[in-house]
Amino acid sequence: MSEPTAGGIPKLRVSGLHVTYRSREGQDVEAVRGVDFTIANKPDVGEIVVFLGPSGCGKSTILKAVAGLLPPTRGEVLVDGEPVTGVGRDRGMVFQAYTSFAWLTVRKNVEYGLRLQGIPKPQRREEAEKYLEAVGLKDFADKYPKALSGGMKQRVAIARTLINKPKLLLMDEPFGALDPQTRWGMQGLLIDITRREDNTILFVTHDVSEAVYLADTVFVLAPRPTRVLHRVEVPHFERRDLALKSTDPFRDCEKQLLDLLYAKLPPQG
Ligand SMILES: Nc1ncnc2c1ncn2[C@@H]1O[C@H](COP(=O)(O)OP(=O)(O)OP(=O)(O)O)[C@@H](O)[C@H]1O
Ligand SMILES: [Mg+2]
Numbered sequence: 001m002s003e004p005t006a007g008g009i010p011k012l013r014v015s016g017l018h019v020t021y022r023s024r025e026g027q028d029v030e031a032v033r034g035v036d037f038t039i040a041n042k043p044d045v046g047e048i049v050v051f052l053g054p055s056g057c058g059k060s061t062i063l064k065a066v067a068g069l070l071p072p073t074r075g076e077v078l079v080d081g082e083p084v085t086g087v088g089r090d091r092g093m094v095f096q097a098y099t100s101f102a103w104l105t106v107r108k109n110v111e112y113g114l115r116l117q118g119i120p121k122p123q124r125r126e127e128a129e130k131y132l133e134a135v136g137l138k139d140f141a142d143k144y145p146k147a148l149s150g151g152m153k154q155r156v157a158i159a160r161t162l163i164n165k166p167k168l169l170l171m172d173e174p175f176g177a178l179d180p181q182t183r184w185g186m187q188g189l190l191i192d193i194t195r196r197e198d199n200t201i202l203f204v205t206h207d208v209s210e211a212v213y214l215a216d217t218v219f220v221l222a223p224r225p226t227r228v229l230h231r232v233e234v235p236h237f238e239r240r241d242l243a244l245k246s247t248d249p250f251r252d253c254e255k256q257l258l259d260l261l262y263a264k265l266p267p268q269g
Contacts, residue, residue, distance in 0.1 A: 011042075017075035051221055060204065066168075091169075150177040212234055219232075
């Protein structure tokens with residue numbers, strides 16, 4: 001499934017992506033079978049694209065291929081028209097499992113990317129302070145990750161990725177470990193960030209409600225070996241707040257996605 005883009009080089013183009021893992025025992029596990037999609041470059045308008053699919057279907061595998069962490073078995077990934085051959089600063093990734101440096105404090109973890117870029121300390125501090133505040137961890141800035149809960153660690157990982165302002169942000173079930181209230185807060189933060197920084201976010205979830213709340217576009221994925229079954233444009237909700245979740249248009253969209261997700265699949269060629 002590929003969509004024409006209205007002029008210009010697309011932000012992301014994935015064509016004929018196949019990924020087969022070889023296990024230690026020498027067995028092949030086909031995770032991704034022919035994934036094609038295009039995400040247009042929309043300057044000045046952020047976009048959140050959600051990948052919705054059942055557990056084990058191949059969602060993390062697709063994100064890792066886009067991140068440049070996993071070479072495709074076949075197919076191609078182009079970011080801004082350039083083939084992806086490895087990781088790059090233009091792409092930021094928040095992993096499904098928490099990843100931060102255990103030997104650095106929360107603040108230094110968040111500042112890390114800016115330090116790599118050679119940003120002077122006072123500026124780094126100021127920037128880090130903003131992101132720590134945004135993820136609700138200001139009071140924990142001088143703690144080490146081991147002193148934090150799973151959800152707090154995940155928020156450190158989110159802040160340390162956001163601070164680099166990547167134009168393409170890859171987020172793999174980033175809010176899975178958060179309680180509902182913190183999760184809603186983080187979803188709101190993400191929407192604000194895309195609008196402000198006009199970046200493209202690829203967001204993986206298996207939570208239908210989260211998909212409708214966040215997404216401009218949803219790709220519904222097939223079970224493993226995965227491929228894109230449907231592309232759904234989510235209606236533009238003027239106000240995104242908690243009350244939205246109990247409105248008819250929101251519930252209708254949830255139902256549409258659930259039906260697509262659990263529909264009987266046609267046989268694969
Ligand atoms: N390193 C690996 N070696 C062998 N098989 C793997 C490897 N990584 C993933 N797989 C297999 O590939 C398939 C897709 O895995 P992937 O992690 O992409 O799924 P997912 O959609 O992200 O699942 P979840 O929602 O549970 O995170 C699974 O069947 C998994 O067992
Ligand atoms: Mg996964």
